[in-house]
Amino acid sequence: MDVSKLCDLELRYTSLETVDYEPGGQVYGTMEGSLKGERLSGTMHLTNIAARRPDNVNVPTLRGLLTAHDGTRVWVEMDGLAMLRPADNARVILARCGFRTSHPDLRWLNTAFVVFEGVLDQVAVGGTARGEMHLCQATVASPVRA
Numbered sequence: 001m002d003v004s005k006l007c008d009l010e011l012r013y014t015s016l017e018t019v020d021y022e023p024g025g026q027v028y029g030t031m032e033g034s035l036k037g038e039r040l041s042g043t044m045h046l047t048n049i050a051a052r053r054p055d056n057v058n059v060p061t062l063r064g065l066l067t068a069h070d071g072t073r074v075w076v077e078m079d080g081l082a083m084l085r086p087a088d089n090a091r092v093i094l095a096r097c098g099f100r101t102s103h104p105d106l107r108w109l110n111t112a113f114v115v116f117e118g119v120l121d122q123v124a125v126g127g128t129a130r131g132e133m134h135l136c137q138a139t140v141a142s143p144v145r146a
Contacts, residue, residue: 006114006133007037011044013127018052025052027123035066035133040109042068044076058082058123060095074109075100082120091120097133113137 011033019026027050034043046064053059062078080095095116099109118131 002137006135007035007040011129013125016125023054056084072103093118
């Protein structure tokens with residue numbers, strides 16, 4: 001597999017509510033931010049409906065829109081894990097990102113396997129997640145039929 005950096009991502013919580021229930025809880029928030037890269041750049045507006053597990057791992061489930069630099073809108077889905085970093089109570093995030101668009105210049109995103117690695121400094125309004133998105137591309141040859 002080839003892995004290459006696609007872009008930098010920064011997201012900030014603009015609203016956040018939590019519901020505690022046994023044995024975990026639920027986070028509901030909105031996030032805004034930007035992507036900056038050579039192949040992909042623009043602004044993001046997402047809703048996060050993250051489950052809070054009893055082992056103190058959050059499960060980010062983000063849905064929303066990427067507005068590319070040319071105004072094209074792209075549907076975005078991010079699903080992952082956010083583990084607590086005890087040294088500073090930040091959340092280390094790993095997530096898979098999926099995209100949907102019909103725009104010819106960005107149609108490659110529909111089959112892209114993208115991962116995000118980053119850190120959320122605090123789970124609160126104003127909390128900021130920063131990290132990188134990486135494009136993963138298969139390198140195995142197509143199966144040959146005998």
